[in-house]
Amino acid sequence: MNDPHTGFIVASYALTTLVVGGLVLRAVFDHRALRRAIAQLEARGVRRRSARREKAR
Amino acid sequence: MPRLTSLWNLANPTRFLGLADRLLPWLAALAAVLLAVGLYLSFFVAPPDYQQGETVRIMFVHVPAAWLGLFMYVMMSASALGTLVWRHPLADVAQKAAAPIGAAFTFVCLVTGSLWGKPMWGTWWVWDARLTSVLVLFLMYLGIIALWRAVDDPARAARAVAVLTLVGVVNIPIIKFSVDWWSTLHQPAAVFRIDGPTIHPSMLWPLLVMAVAFTVLAIALHLAGMRNEILRRRVRSLRLMEAEQLDAGVEPAAGAAR
Numbered sequence: 001m002n003d004p005h006t007g008f009i010v011a012s013y014a015l016t017t018l019v020v021g022g023l024v025l026r027a028v029f030d031h032r033a034l035r036r037a038i039a040q041l042e043a044r045g046v047r048r049r050s051a052r053r054e055k056a057r
Numbered sequence: 058m059p060r061l062t063s064l065w066n067l068a069n070p071t072r073f074l075g076l077a078d079r080l081l082p083w084l085a086a087l088a089a090v091l092l093a094v095g096l097y098l099s100f101f102v103a104p105p106d107y108q109q110g111e112t113v114r115i116m117f118v119h120v121p122a123a124w125l126g127l128f129m130y131v132m133m134s135a136s137a138l139g140t141l142v143w144r145h146p147l148a149d150v151a152q153k154a155a156a157p158i159g160a161a162f163t164f165v166c167l168v169t170g171s172l173w174g175k176p177m178w179g180t181w182w183v184w185d186a187r188l189t190s191v192l193v194l195f196l197m198y199l200g201i202i203a204l205w206r207a208v209d210d211p212a213r214a215a216r217a218v219a220v221l222t223l224v225g226v227v228n229i230p231i232i233k234f235s236v237d238w239w240s241t242l243h244q245p246a247a248v249f250r251i252d253g254p255t256i257h258p259s260m261l262w263p264l265l266v267m268a269v270a271f272t273v274l275a276i277a278l279h280l281a282g283m284r285n286e287i288l289r290r291r292v293r294s295l296r297l298m299e300a301e302q303l304d305a306g307v308e309p310a311a312g313a314a315r
Contacts, residue, residue: 023157048298
């Protein structure tokens with residue numbers, strides 16, 4: 001790509017990759033952290049009422 | 058009314074989480090394949106424009122980002138109605154999860170538009186109707202995200218955000234028709250027109266594939282965001298329950314100390 005405006009094109013795609021990548025990573029890390037937090041709370045014996053009912057069945 | 062019934066069945070967060078867990082890998086894989094095909098078409102199949110040269114390739118990320126900025130807001134507005142009118146339990150979850158995604162794509166639209174404008178128009182920014190109304194959309198997203206964070210109770214925050222979202226929906230037709238209603242530096246619509254697209258098929262197809270790829274990606278991100286929001290609320294309620302249990306255990310000792 002031999003164009004005088006290559007820098008503008010590269011910057012556009014780089015920014016898009018950065019933002020979309022950020023959204024994906026945020027979703028993945030957020031999910032892991034929340035699952036971990038729930039596991040820790042449940043390990044301490046804190047359970048939702050519906051989970052307790054399911055366990056009792 | 059089988060469709061309505063199934064929508065209400067999904068109101069059960071546990072059932073929704075199961076569905077999201079099953080759908081997400083497929084949606085992510087589909088988005089990755091479509092993005093790979095779209096990028097190949099954008100860089101190796103679409104020809105340079107006869108006037109803009111290679112710079113036209115910015116269009117393949119700018120236009121899908123703009124489309125998603127609008128799409129996510131329309132989705133948030135439908136969810137706002139779901140919160141206020143039908144009181145669907147997942148409507149505010151959908152609304153909250155959509156805001157950062159919509160804001161991110163609107164941000165991409167604004168910056169890539171600026172990067173496209175400088176070499177083509179000779180300026181990074183003009184205060185014309187299209188650019189200004191998209192900036193207002195971005196500020197609306199930021200305001201909505203700020204309001205979610207300002208109110209602790211999710212149910213109260215949801216009603217306030219729903220009202221704000223519905224007020225802001227007036228901006229959507231302004232963005233769409235700004236290029237027709239006012240004289241703007243931004244070009245008029247070239248794809249969604251009554252008389253058909255004015256773009257050559259060699260550029261239109263890569264653009265459409267990229268738009269579909271971005272849309273599938275946004276839907277996957279939205280589903281993942283909704284799943285995380287349900288889990289976040291679950292963590293919140295478990296922590297409250299734990300605090301109540303601790304309080305109950307501490308009370309007698311505190312009483313004895315009196």
